[in-house]
Amino acid sequence: MKVTVVGAGNVGATCADVLAYREVVNEVILVDIKEGLAEGKALDIWEKAPINVYDTRTVGVSNDYSKTAGSDVVVITSGLPRKPGMSRDDLIETNAGIVKSVTENVIKYSPEAIVIIVSNPLDVMTYQAHLTSKFPRSKVMGMAGILDTARYRAFLAEALNVSPKEIQAVLMGGHGDTMVPLPRYTTVAGIPVTELIDSEKLDAIVQRTKTGGGELVKLMGTSAWYAPGAAAAQMVEAIVKDQRRVFPVCVKLEGEYGIDNCYLGVPVILGKNGIEKVIELELNEDEMAMLKESEGHVREVMSVLDKLNNK
Numbered sequence: 001m002k003v004t005v006v007g008a009g010n011v012g013a014t015c016a017d018v019l020a021y022r023e024v025v026n027e028v029i030l031v032d033i034k035e036g037l038a039e040g041k042a043l044d045i046w047e048k049a050p051i052n053v054y055d056t057r058t059v060g061v062s063n064d065y066s067k068t069a070g071s072d073v074v075v076i077t078s079g080l081p082r083k084p085g086m087s088r089d090d091l092i093e094t095n096a097g098i099v100k101s102v103t104e105n106v107i108k109y110s111p112e113a114i115v116i117i118v119s120n121p122l123d124v125m126t127y128q129a130h131l132t133s134k135f136p137r138s139k140v141m142g143m144a145g146i147l148d149t150a151r152y153r154a155f156l157a158e159a160l161n162v163s164p165k166e167i168q169a170v171l172m173g174g175h176g177d178t179m180v181p182l183p184r185y186t187t188v189a190g191i192p193v194t195e196l197i198d199s200e201k202l203d204a205i206v207q208r209t210k211t212g213g214g215e216l217v218k219l220m221g222t223s224a225w226y227a228p229g230a231a232a233a234q235m236v237e238a239i240v241k242d243q244r245r246v247f248p249v250c251v252k253l254e255g256e257y258g259i260d261n262c263y264l265g266v267p268v269i270l271g272k273n274g275i276e277k278v279i280e281l282e283l284n285e286d287e288m289a290m291l292k293e294s295e296g297h298v299r300e301v302m303s304v305l306d307k308l309n310n311k
């Protein structure tokens with residue numbers, strides 16, 4: 001199994017590192033436009049192999065996609081991260097151009113690959129990759145839900161003073177402040193979370209989750225990478241090992257939840273064919289209203305992308 005990660009910056013290099021030390025695949029190709037960066041980071045990860053005890057080979061290349069040929073999965077992290085004061089949507093113009101050209105290069109050499117988008121604004125960059133690749137929706141998806149759910153779970157674990165391993169949760173919608181964490185589908189070792197925490201505290205955690213990316217941008221001057229890189233690697237693992245894990249993933253909706261032709265995070269089964277199934281939950285009125293609000297926001301940004309693509 002061979003995986004390519006495009007973008008050897010913070011998120012891409014972290015993803016490659018996790019794929020290597022967890023021995024998810026035999027070979028990881030790291031690509032960046034910046035001369036020497038991917039080669040250097042791939043070499044550094046390979047030199048860590050004797051210490052962390054793994055044999056996944058990591059190879060870096062500068063903008064040479066021939067080395068990526070025949071990849072089973074490609075993760076696209078290339079693009080600008082936001083700075084304090086910016087929204088993810090502010091990145092659309094630059095990142096759409098990058099995601100478009102990278103996708104063209106990727107599919108030229110790996111026409112059978114499953115593509116995972118990480119670049120922001122996430123839902124709309126997934127749409128860009130879909131427009132460019134013309135792949136079926138099962139093979140073009142975006143990573144955000146695992147990250148957003150992980151933040152929600154980590155905050156809950158802290159508040160309840162329990163292991164984060166015990167928290168199971170579902171979160172839907174776009175990767176932005178309109179995302180929809182679902183307390184009704186959140187449990188602590190099977191116990192409904194609402195039985196363990198008062199609603200005021202839970203509301204504060206939901207709110208912190210929605211702005212969790214921005215919290216880190218404010219602290220660091222750039223956006224997060226450890227959790228995002230690990231989340232993308234977890235999706236790769238589910239696909240290459242055909243694990244059929246259930247994760248929230250950004251996918252083109254085709255009528256599910258009464259939403260058509262819009263890219264949103266929803267629970268799916270991930271396996272060797274990519275998105276094996278979109279799971280439709282029974283949402284109540286309030287939850288559906290929040291999902292619709294998120295849809296409205298993503299559609300606005302999708303129409304900006306349509307203009308950029310002269311559609």
Ligand SMILES: NC(=O)C1=CN([C@@H]2O[C@H](COP(=O)(O)OP(=O)(O)OC[C@H]3O[C@@H](n4cnc5c(N)ncnc54)[C@H](O)[C@@H]3O)[C@@H](O)[C@H]2O)C=CC1
Nearest residue numbers: 007009010011032033078079080081118119120143144228
């Ligand atoms: N979906 C999500 O949940 C998350 C998304 N992100 C997004 O991921 C992207 C990457 O973030 P970071 O790694 O922190 O940024 P970074 O600046 O550390 O790395 C980006 C890399 O992309 C490379 N690049 C730019 N244009 C390229 C091209 N045409 N071909 C190949 N490589 C190219 C740059 O040289 C740079 O090394 C950003 O758009 C960020 O907003 C970040 C965290 C979470």
Ligand SMILES: O=C([O-])CC(=O)C(=O)O
Nearest residue numbers: 082088120213214223224
């Ligand atoms: O906040 C950002 O710009 C990066 C991102 O998507 C996240 O960390 O959730």
